[in-house]
Amino acid sequence: MYRLLFCLVLLGAGACAAHSSPQLRVLGVHDAPAREVVFVQVTNPAATPMRLTKLEYTFAAAGTTLSAGELPIERDVPAGSTVVVEVPLENDSKKPMLLKGTLIAELDQMVREFQISAQIQPH
DSSP states (O other), rough: OOEEEEEEEEEEESSSSSOOOOOOEEEEEESSSEEEEEEEEEEOSSOOOOOEEEEHHHHETEEEEEEEEEEEEEEOOTOOOOEEEEEEEOOOOSSSSEEEEEEEEETTEEEEEEEEEEEOOOO
């Protein structure tokens, strides 16, 4: 069963001011018997391609960590384009959740870290 969740993401940039931060949007959650997957859309607003390499993340609800991990990613995001990344969620919550972490990417031949944060509202 799919539960669609649409919410904007607030990003704090770890990069210099010359480059825009990637933008994230939670697209939905897929319920599976073993675990859920949160679909996160990553948009590259920069004028150059970006290579996503890792996402360090934590899902929390009501001050309790539900799931945390490190997701290796090998995805290229062309300038102005988007990709969807599947982030595993081991424990679901009926309360609003917060996805928080660090997105690591290569941009202009430099490794950059972007702090991410997204509210997820349950249906």
